[in-house]
Structures are given as C-alpha cells and as structure tokens.
Amino acid sequence: MATIDTITNRPESGMSAGDAYFETSSDKIVVWTGSAWTEIASDNSSSSSFTNAYSVDFDGTNDIVSGPTVGTTVGTCSMWFYNDDVITTGSTGQVLLNTKSSYFGIVLGNQTALSNGLIAIQYLQSGQHRTIGYTGSGLSLASGWHHIMTAWVSSSSTNPGNPGYDIWLDGVKVGNDTANTAPTAPDILADNGNGFHLGARFGTGSIYRPFNGKIDEFAVWSGNVSGDIANIYNSGAGAVDLNSSGVVGTAPEIWWRMGDDDGGTGTTITNQGSLGSSADGTLVNGPTFSTDVPS
Numbered sequence: 001m002a003t004i005d006t007i008t009n010r011p012e013s014g015m016s017a018g019d020a021y022f023e024t025s026s027d028k029i030v031v032w033t034g035s036a037w038t039e040i041a042s043d044n045s046s047s048s049s050f051t052n053a054y055s056v057d058f059d060g061t062n063d064i065v066s067g068p069t070v071g072t073t074v075g076t077c078s079m080w081f082y083n084d085d086v087i088t089t090g091s092t093g094q095v096l097l098n099t100k101s102s103y104f105g106i107v108l109g110n111q112t113a114l115s116n117g118l119i120a121i122q123y124l125q126s127g128q129h130r131t132i133g134y135t136g137s138g139l140s141l142a143s144g145w146h147h148i149m150t151a152w153v154s155s156s157s158t159n160p161g162n163p164g165y166d167i168w169l170d171g172v173k174v175g176n177d178t179a180n181t182a183p184t185a186p187d188i189l190a191d192n193g194n195g196f197h198l199g200a201r202f203g204t205g206s207i208y209r210p211f212n213g214k215i216d217e218f219a220v221w222s223g224n225v226s227g228d229i230a231n232i233y234n235s236g237a238g239a240v241d242l243n244s245s246g247v248v249g250t251a252p253e254i255w256w257r258m259g260d261d262d263g264g265t266g267t268t269i270t271n272q273g274s275l276g277s278s279a280d281g282t283l284v285n286g287p288t289f290s291t292d293v294p295s
Helices: 226-236
Strands: 005-007 019-025 029-031 037-040 056-057 064-067 076-083 094-099 105-108 117-125 128-135 143-155 164-169 173-176 196-198 201-203 204-206 212-221 255-256 280-283 286-290
Touching: 076 094, 094 201, 094 212, 117 164, 128 164, 143 226, 164 226
Parallel strands: 005 019
Antiparallel strands: 019 029, 029 037, 056 212, 056 286, 064 196, 064 280, 076 143, 076 212, 094 105, 094 196, 105 117, 117 128, 143 164, 164 173, 201 204, 212 255
C-alpha cells in the first residue's frame, strides 16, 4: 500500500508538482500543484484553503481607495488590475497607486519625461520626483486582468549592476528605462501628506489621472519578495494567500483583499497585513465591489 510522508507544516520551497504530504498541523493531506497547495480534508473531500470573491471597481472619473500615512518602505508592491481601456504608450496616464506628495506610485500609459511608457514607477529621490518604467515603441496592454509587481532588487535592469526597482508584468520581468537619475534607495509609501491612494492621484482635493477598471489583492512588503513571483502570480490563475509561508516567505505589511474580508459591503477595506487596522483603506467617491476577480 502506498504511503505519503507525514510533516508538521508544508514546506516553503523545493517542491515539485504532485508532491503530497499528510500535514499534522492541519490534519489534512496537502498536494503541491506546481503553483499552489491544494488541501484534501479528512472526509476525503477536496477543500480550497483560499478563495477570492471580490475586487473594487473604479469608474475612471473620481473613485479612489484611500490609505493612511504609514511610512512603510516599498521593497515590493503587488496587485492585480483589470483595465477597461486598452493601454498604449500614447494613452493618457491612469494611476493605479500614488500619494499626494508623489512618493512611490504606479501609472499605466503615457507619463511625463518617459518616452513610449506603458508602465511607470514614480518615486521621490533627493527631494525630486523621478520616473522609471517599462517602455518601447508600439507596446500595448489588452483590456483584462493583469498582475504587476515592482521590487527593489540588488542588481536591477533599471540600474545594471546596482540596486534599483524592477517591474514584473503578468509574471515576467519586463525591461525598464530610466527617465531620470536611477534611484539609490527604496522609496517610502506615504510618510507625509494625506496618505496613499489607489485609483488616482489625489491631492489638494483634486483627482488626477483616474483609473478605469478594477483592482484586487493590493500588497506592500518592506523587503524584496520577488523570488516568490511565480507563487504570487500563480500562472495567471488568480489570487493566493499572501500570509501563507507556503506562498511567500515573508507576510506583507499591507494586504488589501478589496472586499473579501468585509463581505463586499461598506466602505472599509480591512488590512490583512502585519500593520493591522492601522493600514485599513476607505472607499471614497463611490467605487463599488465587484465579483469579477482574476482567475
């Protein structure tokens, strides 16, 4: 009779598709699919350890999700987004993430000082606003669900041989172009002003470059977790448990599930990261919960 190994907790690395264990801490058989763990409950029925039911829909006019002043170093930022519009290098910029004082941010489409920009990272360095991005003549991004990750790495394509930010689009590291001096240190997420925002740049009461589409599973780590990009992107199959050591070696400080921890109701986005409720988000100007999620 075939047997499987018994372990206390599922391993964090070194797995191959099809590896199976009896995990004593959960009293379940766990099987590695090649991108995520599947659990089989003791009654022989398969049980999913993680579900994703909601995203937040932005109207492209003035919808935002507002976060507090947190002062967290942006070592890694990850999110899923659904762009209603086809994005090209000539498209008017649409903001996924930004802050009042132009600290760390992510913009889709054309961006000042970045030629042929499809995706731009904005950051503040030495008191000046700077931009790097994924550029190239003729690039475009079809309407639909996509995943983006940015991470501060020790040797980046932005600043070859030196530390800098790199960008992953749909699980693949894409080329970066430096529009200004390359960054010398990772940026800070909202250490002054009025916090940070998803869906637009919001400052002095005005909305700039609003996003038309949906955002889901927004997360920020103070360190570099780009080594776990394959698990986080999950082969495009949708969201994964970012607090699971079997997915990411370090839990995020900020993790907004965009309705899943709030029943898809109300105006609060409950933070599931290590900063807890001090980094909760608030729906402003009427963005709505949607059951359309990456899958």
